[in-house]
Amino acid sequence: MNTDDTVTIYDVAREAGVSMATVSRVVNGNKNVKENTRKKSSK
Structure with missing residues (x-):
């Protein structure tokens, strides 16, 4: 995770085990x- 506590699409994808494209969708x-x-990406 970033040091400034901003959650990025990359962070969400990594934690959910999906691609950044999937999170974007x-x-x-x-x-x-x-x-x-969808549920994994939305948590």
Whole structure:
């Protein structure tokens, strides 16, 4: 995680075990993301 406590898309992807593209799709509301993956990225 960054030293300034800002959470980035990279941080979320790393913690969730998914790609940055997947996190981006979830954030932007793309419907082509499986529900279990969406839940991992949203935690």
